[in-house]
Amino acid sequence: MKRIKCTVSYDGTLFNGYQRQPGQRTVQGEIESALNKICKQSVTIHSSGRTDAGVHAYGQVFHFDSDLSMDGGRYAKALNSILPEDIYVLDSQEVHPDFHSRYHGKVKEYRYKMSLNEYNPLNRHYVYYHRRPLDVERMREAMGYLLGTHDFTSFCGNLDEVNKERTIYKAELLDDEGELTFIFVGNGFLRYMIRIMVGTMIQVGEGRKLPNDIKHILSMKDRRLAGHTAKPQGLYLHRVEYPEEVLVVPSKKIE
Amino acid sequence: MKRIKCTVSYDGTLFNGYQRQPGQRTVQGEIESALNKICKQSVTIHSSGRTDAGVHAYGQVFHFDSDLSMDGGRYAKALNSILPEDIYVLDSQEVHPDFHSRYHGKVKEYRYKMSLNEYNPLNRHYVYYHRRPLDVERMREAMGYLLGTHDFTSFCGNLDEVNKERTIYKAELLDDEGELTFIFVGNGFLRYMIRIMVGTMIQVGEGRKLPNDIKHILSMKDRRLAGHTAKPQGLYLHRVEYPEEVLVVPSKKIE
Structure with a gap:
């Protein structure tokens, strides 16, 4: 298992906020749905914190765990090929297995x-x-x-x-x-x-x-x-x- | 009758182009519908030229004729109070009755x-x-x-x-x-x-x-x-x- 950290930009205009909600278009929902396709299993992401509806991000950070052998740096490109045009992953990398985007964001x-x-x-x-x-x-x-x-x-x-x-x-x-x-x-x-x-x-x-x-x-x-x-x-x-x-x-x- | 010239900015993203078309959201359609309310009659506007779908304008120019006694400079504010947020009239003024936004745009x-x-x-x-x-x-x-x-x-x-x-x-x-x-x-x-x-x-x-x-x-x-x-x-x-x-x-x- 690898823990992957991603840095992501998004335009908050057309999202009902960051946090996943059934039946709503959210940033978390879109990213998880893209990761489910890449990892071929249900993936949950954890972000540094939520942003409210209409709020943008230049450098939001989230992490998730993956069983794939794929190099951590390759998730950015894989995600960008699936994500809608108002979300863009700037960077991905494998990090320490204890890394947590919320708790360690100092x-x-x-x-x-x-x-x-x-x-x-x-x-x-x-x-x-x-x-x-x-x-x-x-x-x-x-x-x-x-x-x-x-x-x-x-x-x-x-x-x-x-x-x-x-x-x-x-x-x-x-x-x-x-x-x-x-x-x-x-x-x-x-x-x-x-x-x-x-x-x-x-x-x-x-x-x-x-x-x-x-x-x-x-x-x-x-x-x-x-x-x-x-x-x-x-x-x-x-x-x-x-x-x-x-x-x-x-x-x-x-x- | 007064001939009024307006300078207008718009975000072309959500319009089906500039030119009025039945059943479509267009820049011309939105402006004419706002002018109809102000002038309480059907108004046709003439622009310096069309812009295609998705194309923006910072300083597009159009003109129209009005029977109102209202000062030409006041149309900008009147229009902006009615127009949707992706169109904004920067300036309005009365001009020579022969002025034409397309023919005279040199x-x-x-x-x-x-x-x-x-x-x-x-x-x-x-x-x-x-x-x-x-x-x-x-x-x-x-x-x-x-x-x-x-x-x-x-x-x-x-x-x-x-x-x-x-x-x-x-x-x-x-x-x-x-x-x-x-x-x-x-x-x-x-x-x-x-x-x-x-x-x-x-x-x-x-x-x-x-x-x-x-x-x-x-x-x-x-x-x-x-x-x-x-x-x-x-x-x-x-x-x-x-x-x-x-x-x-x-x-x-x-x-």
């Missing part, structure tokens, strides 16, 4: 694209268009308060989550002539957390909140104090990082 | 986007992915032979066209690390002409034709000598230019 990067410029129908599924001007400098200041380890209850859309403590290593806002990119790097993110942080930054940018209100919002652990959940089409799971040791395939003993 | 610019990099599912409707390497320098040399006034029969997909002479003012190929943009500016283009020119450039880039074969292909007036018709999703009608005098509204006589 660093995740999400990006959110927002445009303050005139609407362009050609980008509508890939950028969120905000119609009012935003004060980018104030938003940058506010993003600084998100850095570090906090209880993110106020920025969480799922009340059932047990541990709401997360660490954000990087929270950056790029501005290319009104084309904004929010970059968040952390050890993990709660459900809707990025989109609620972006929705809150919009309120800061519009002057409806002060940058240092973020401190208070975090400390109160109350979802109602943060902003709305920003639209999904601007969000991308950009990459997931793993420690080197879980990637290395142990060398086989010579018998 | 300069047209088309762009074609092609990527030589790894497939990205997020761009699949907006860029053509070419899987083999291309020699960009040779393609640039070949494009030089398209400049000027020629009979473009060899690059025309419609045998019924009477006059196949056109003038190309600019034929440029930009290369941003494998993301290619072909820019063609001319006084008009025949059906499929840009896509056949691009398909021919691909053959040059692959070494299957020499740059100066273009001279021979033009002179033979034989469609079979040129390359295939490149895929529609890379093509954009970028802009249409009009002489200043057809745009100016004549001042009303004071009685």
Whole structure:
């Protein structure tokens, strides 16, 4: 048995989210159905985490087990020859048999694209268009308060989550002539957390909140104090990082 | 009666082309149906030219006549409040009553986007992915032979066209690390002409034709000598230019 790790891009527009659901077109469902054909048996994949409906991925990671003797690097090409055109496997490799895409994913990067410029129908599924001007400098200041380890209850859309403590290593806002990119790097993110942080930054940018209100919002652990959940089409799971040791395939003993 | 000129962007992906056809979703059909609501009567629009299924527009131009007293500049906003999200009117203005978007469009610019990099599912409707390497320098040399006034029969997909002479003012190929943009500016283009020119450039880039074969292909007036018709999703009608005098509204006589 080999454990295979894949890195995959997808356009979230036409999927009912990531997670397999009977009768729905989902990313997991499409990938598993392609793997079933390749492996000629039922395969379950495990991803670094779900993405919601309309959310895209550049570097989502999943793993699965296979009994085939095929080299791990060949799954990418085999999958791409079967998968629909809105999913593309960038890379596949055999990894340590204990590797787990969710448990070992220690660093995740999400990006959110927002445009303050005139609407362009050609980008509508890939950028969120905000119609009012935003004060980018104030938003940058506010993003600084998100850095570090906090209880993110106020920025969480799922009340059932047990541990709401997360660490954000990087929270950056790029501005290319009104084309904004929010970059968040952390050890993990709660459900809707990025989109609620972006929705809150919009309120800061519009002057409806002060940058240092973020401190208070975090400390109160109350979802109602943060902003709305920003639209999904601007969000991308950009990459997931793993420690080197879980990637290395142990060398086989010579018998 | 006022003649109104509009500049419009659209994503060609989900349309059965530009031209109105019963029972089909077309760009013209959607715009006319929105105008019928605004003008409360049946309105016919005239565009600078059709675009084929899957082809996009950044700056398509159309005109129509209206009996409303509404200022010409207000049609853009009125239309955008009704139109589906894959069409967006950038600008509207009252023009000279003799203005005609097709007859007076003296300069047209088309762009074609092609990527030589790894497939990205997020761009699949907006860029053509070419899987083999291309020699960009040779393609640039070949494009030089398209400049000027020629009979473009060899690059025309419609045998019924009477006059196949056109003038190309600019034929440029930009290369941003494998993301290619072909820019063609001319006084008009025949059906499929840009896509056949691009398909021919691909053959040059692959070494299957020499740059100066273009001279021979033009002179033979034989469609079979040129390359295939490149895929529609890379093509954009970028802009249409009009002489200043057809745009100016004549001042009303004071009685």
